[in-house]
Amino acid sequence: MQPDQPETTVLLVDDHALVREGLREILGYQDDMVVVGEAGDSQGAVEQTAEKRPHVVLLDIEIPGDDATTTVARIRERSPHTAVLILSMYEGPELLQSLLDVGVRGYLLKSVTKQELVSAIRSVRFDKDRVVVSVSRESIAGSGQSDPGGPPMILSDREREVLELTAQALSNRQIAAQLSLTEATVKRHLRNIFVKLGAASRIDAVNKAVEGALIEVGERRQAAAHR
Template identity: 35%
Template sequence: MITVLVADDHPLFRKGLRALLGSMPGVSLAGEATDGKAAVELALSLKPQLVLMDLHMPGGDGLTAIRRLAALPDGPHILVVTMFEDDDSVFAALRAGARGYVLKDTDDEEMTRAILAVGHGEAIFSAAIASRIVAFFAGRPPAEPFPGLTSSERNVLQLMSRGLTNDVIAGELSLSAKTVRNYVSNVFSKLHVASRAEAIARARDAGI
């Protein structure tokens, strides 16, 4: 029996996963979490074999949770189930310790295959994700991290990842404190994060 913990902040998506898991012989739902912090706490208490993890959730991001769970002795296998298919998200999740990565619009047949594969310790990726991984290892030059950021926003993120405060960043870049705050807000929005710590974690995962 594969026991599964679902970590996702969208009730309707969790409902769909509940229905799918309920239709799968040899699979049972152990519990549900709505953020990364709760996912870690539930995984420690319920000890599921598999965690279906969204990457971006308010109150605790999935990447941090993946890193914590992957570091546990005999920790659960982790299958990322998310809307994000950009290179930054994919490779950050793999570096953190995920064994699989599928998109939320994956059909039931493919999702079932992914759940069973990762639940049994295999690695699996949806077609769109697999093509990115193949291209990467075929030697394609890596895409610049976070292409949606402007050069100024990227500079601010780089200084944030070094642990500098907004006031210090303003001095480093000869900008006003208000301008830096605006850039920080833009970075949060474009990276789909809710806190400075999450932005820094994503920047470091991307090698910034």
């Protein structure tokens, strides 16, 4: 760290305490970085960002609450100079493009190395024009483009069940009760579905799943998903 450069402040946002602990340990070995706060959901992320004004937010894409694009937009509204780095298990051209559109400074798969993570944080801190993306070449090439001729994204059986009930305009609580799941689990399945399909909303996910022959619902049920 240069003598005239303050430490890079980082906010960790992930709903798993163990993941946050691991990230905190990794960054703790860097003499130019300091973790100034943690959050486990989207509301906490926005509130902590507004309070701490960190240089960088490491944001897990699957946290409870608002979708990632909404969370990023709210963070940037409250703290425009904070750089947001997304951490994700999934690739998806449309999702990547939507996040770039709202101003994320990076999109990293959770398979990146410690060195790559630390390097990305330093890059977005000190180079205001740098955007760091660690995904496959196919995701970058397909960002913002549709590929109707490509292979359909595979949903798990449980994800199909959740999406079919979503198409019936059931709430997350009703879906949870019908499938004997917790509401948090339903939310997680929906977030996974959104990521896999590159969907921006419940109706968008239903429409894309129907178009891709991933689920079958009637027109009336499909329309009902738009609530």
